[in-house]
Amino acid sequence: MSNIPSELKYVASHEWIRVEGDGTVTIGVTDHAQDLLGDVVFVELPEVGAEVATGDDAGVVESVKAASDVYAPLSGEVVAVNEELEDSPELVNSDPYGDGWFFKLKLSDNSELDGLLSGEDYNDLCEAEA
Amino acid sequence: MGSKTALYEKHQEMGAKLVDFGGWDMPIHYGSQVDEHHKVRQASGMFDVSHMTVVDVTGTDAKEYLRYLLANDVAKLKEKGKAMYSGMLNEDAGVIDDLIVYLMTEPGVAGEWFRVVVNCATREKDLRWMSDQTASFDDVALTEQPELAMIAIQGPEAITAVKQAVSESRAALIDQLSVFQGLESEGWFIARTGYTGEDGLEIMLPEDESADFWQALADAGVAPCGLGARDTLRLEAGMNLYGSDMDETISPLAANMGWTVAWEPQERLFIGRDALQSIRDTGPDQKLVGLVMESRGVLRADQRVVVSGVGEGEITSGTFSPTLGCAIAMARVPAATKDKAEVDIRGKLVPVRVIRPSFVRNGKKVFD
Numbered sequence: 482m483s484n485i486p487s488e489l490k491y492v493a494s495h496e497w498i499r500v501e502g503d504g505t506v507t508i509g510v511t512d513h514a515q516d517l518l519g520d521v522v523f524v525e526l527p528e529v530g531a532e533v534a535t536g537d538d539a540g541v542v543e544s545v546k547a548a549s550d551v552y553a554p555l556s557g558e559v560v561a562v563n564e565e566l567e568d569s570p571e572l573v574n575s576d577p578y579g580d581g582w583f584f585k586l587k588l589s590d591n592s593e594l595d596g597l598l599s600g601e602d603y604n605d606l607c608e609a610e611a
Numbered sequence: 612m613g614s615k616t617a618l619y620e621k622h623q624e625m626g627a628k629l630v631d632f633g634g635w636d637m638p639i640h641y642g643s644q645v646d647e648h649h650k651v652r653q654a655s656g657m658f659d660v661s662h663m664t665v666v667d668v669t670g671t672d673a674k675e676y677l678r679y680l681l682a683n684d685v686a687k688l689k690e691k692g693k694a695m696y697s698g699m700l701n702e703d704a705g706v707i708d709d710l711i712v713y714l715m716t717e718p719g720v721a722g723e724w725f726r727v728v729v730n731c732a733t734r735e736k737d738l739r740w741m742s743d744q745t746a747s748f749d750d751v752a753l754t755e756q757p758e759l760a761m762i763a764i765q766g767p768e769a770i771t772a773v774k775q776a777v778s779e780s781r782a783a784l785i786d787q788l789s790v791f792q793g794l795e796s797e798g799w800f801i802a803r804t805g806y807t808g809e810d811g812l813e814i815m816l817p818e819d820e821s822a823d824f825w826q827a828l829a830d831a832g833v834a835p836c837g838l839g840a841r842d843t844l845r846l847e848a849g850m851n852l853y854g855s856d857m858d859e860t861i862s863p864l865a866a867n868m869g870w871t872v873a874w875e876p877q878e879r880l881f882i883g884r885d886a887l888q889s890i891r892d893t894g895p896d897q898k899l900v901g902l903v904m905e906s907r908g909v910l911r912a913d914q915r916v917v918v919s920g921v922g923e924g925e926i927t928s929g930t931f932s933p934t935l936g937c938a939i940a941m942a943r944v945p946a947a948t949k950d951k952a953e954v955d956i957r958g959k960l961v962p963v964r965v966i967r968p969s970f971v972r973n974g975k976k977v978f979d
Contacts, residue, residue: 519639548911
């Protein structure tokens with residue numbers, strides 16, 4: 482079974498969200514998602530300063546197998562992106578919840594956090610898909 | 612639940628991720644497809660290819676039958692064990708399948724026979740077609756060999772590693788093999804062939820001996836590799852994949868397989884020859900080329916290829932090349948295409964180079 486840290490929040494499109502407590506969140510793709518993708522060879526990230534709304538395309542992750550869109554799980558402004566992924570996209574596979582993070586958002590509406598899934602909910606969803 | 616090869620339990624034991632492949636449960640990777648790819652380019656890797664279909668062709672008309680069935684000419688096989696790559700065409704010169712045929716005896720002797728290896732996904736239609744074509748011959752028998760396992764061991768260190776894992780007499784036989792030759796030793800058929808662009812062997816052996824041999828290879832340092840790495844390796848080597856790069860609607864001349872058509876002797880009648888001759892006379896409309904993308908991203912099958920002032924084509928196989936660190940593809944494009952094109956990647960036209968479809972051989976980049 483894939484690793485689903487309980488301190489993180491999730492969305493059904495297989496992104497994780499870490500609430501940083503300063504009005505920002507860090508976003509990446511889950512262990513389950515990287516396992517489905519296989520070796521990641523290229524990640525396209527949003528631009529710092531871009532405004533995204535929940536559900537918008539916010540990047541693409543390409544593996545040897547397939548290209549998969551990355552969606553903004555929340556609305557806000559992109560305040561940082563993980564530039565390491567440009568040269569080391571394999572971090573998405575080796576450390577999806579750590580060095581393989583994608584981007585950080587400054588939230589425009591904190592109430593959107595209420596709609597996110599807990600680790601337990603996300604685990605149920607992955608099992609239902611399997 | 613699909614069919615299982617005799618190595619299924621070994622795959623599970625070694626951590627394979629198994630997927631359905633043409634009705635078989637086969638390893639796609641054992642952790643990382645890219646790592647497995649590098650192992651084959653730099654050292655050695657092994658693939659379970661027992662799902663492939665082996666058919667022995669015997670009888671006094673075996674040779675004449677194959678000279679009629681195949682676009683390449685088995686009469687060119689002049690040495691025991693020599694192998695040949697060929698298309699098997701329909702009357703319209705479309706490719707029914709691509710295959711390898713081995714001459715299993717000395718050429719021209721009484722009892723001369725051949726072994727043919729065809730794809731697994733095309734097994735049923737191939738066997739039906741091959742069987743139908745025997746009708747015009749008095750003495751041809753086709754015998755499938757489903758009880759044979761088949762293991763491909765590939766890479767610069769593959770042959771050395773295999774020799775450590777086999778008996779002395781088999782190791783001695785391996786030393787004698789020339790490239791593209793296969794011979795029997797103590798019930799195993801050992802061939803110096805492959806689908807990766809590296810030196811190596813393909814070994815057919817009884818199923819019940821295959822798990823022990825697989826383990827002996829692992830003990831000799833050979834990395835188990837899945838069909839994922841097999842696909843990126845063959846694409847880098849510029850080798851076609853049936854069903855992607857050609858099919859029954861595509862002639863060998865539009866699939867970079869012109870070199871596999873034996874036009875001489877002119878009096879040899881093979882299936883599809885007339886149709887192929889007329890395509891050759893007018894010149895094929897399309898050709899199969901290689902694409903290299905220097906910018907970031909990955910080329911994928913079915914993406915649209917735009918050739919300015921000439922027309923459009925389509926990617927037939929595309930991937931990220933682990934050896935080159937950029938995206939590569941095979942594409943079918945208008946015959947007048949020169950050295951530049953663009954590929955439609957999610958609505959954006961990205962420039963690519965057009966080259967002959969061969970990217971990596973023996974661990975090295977082969978284009979300028």
